[in-house]
Amino acid sequence: MPISQKAQYAVRAVFELAKRQGAGATKIGEIAEAQAIPQRFLENILNSLKGGGFVESVRGKDGGYLLARPAKELTVGAVLRFVEGPLAPVECMAGNKKGSCPMYGGCPFLSLWARAEKALEGVYDSTTFYELVAQEAEERRKPAVDFTI
Amino acid sequence: MPISQKAQYAVRAVFELAKRQGAGATKIGEIAEAQAIPQRFLENILNSLKGGGFVESVRGKDGGYLLARPAKELTVGAVLRFVEGPLAPVECMAGNKKGSCPMYGGCPFLSLWARAEKALEGVYDSTTFYELVAQEAEERRKPAVDFTI
């Protein structure tokens, strides 16, 4: 049920680029190190993100990656959807394979899944990378909050 | 990212038992047929649910399964958690493997994941099987709503 490692790497990479926006291209290696992502794997991910219009690349020496859009216009939801597909909590809600469910037509859970999806979307689509960067800068000023129970 | 098939089978099975609560034990075969679940697989699931205290079993002839508690006290969230583990959107939030994350201590996404988890919990923990059964009965009276886009 959780978000895949790959998707987390993707958002972390975009986050890192957001932090460095305006400072020229960032090499894959730097992103990999800063965010603790296997470099070879990150190559694939960034390349795919480029196809999605999230990042741009510069080749050759002094090359690297840049955010393709202002961080204020980039939501976590958009990135997650791009790498993971719909934010649907169950397969049968995922558009492409509707009708695959034997319960289709009278599924008593449909509206529940729909509510869950809306709840998730509400969180992810309302969070921009700009906010995340700002929030991190803020938290660096103050003592970290411990979320342990 | 979606909820596993197994977990969906589990909630469907519990739902079926909720519908039949008060009518004696229901055989695995009947549940399997009513909810379109592979019977052999359902055996495992129900047995596991028994261990979790969600259902009770009666062996021998005229045996079967019963809901262990009133449907009003059984939430979808409780069942999902039992079969799938924590409702956490990412591994590193899942209690058991905290500290496995290389970002631990200063992860800029922690509060985001926490909000996502809360949102999901809000939906799943507030929905009881009693409501689902009632809702289905209601919808059977009226024409089905088509969620297709």
Next chain:
DNA sequence: CACTGTCTCTACCGATTAAATCGAGATTAA
């Protein structure tokens, strides 16, 4: 008791997916 229908338990299997790696190539700056 023997029989039958039911749940119980543990192991197993095949396919798919996730995560990561690799290698050879293309591009650019110096």
Next chain:
DNA sequence: TTAATCTCGATTTAATCGGTAGAGACAGTG
């Protein structure tokens, strides 16, 4: 030309998912 960098597809490896199998335990019936 050389070195640094992205590009792209293929490959590997390991885990997980969905499902199956079979022997056994238990309870009621005649």
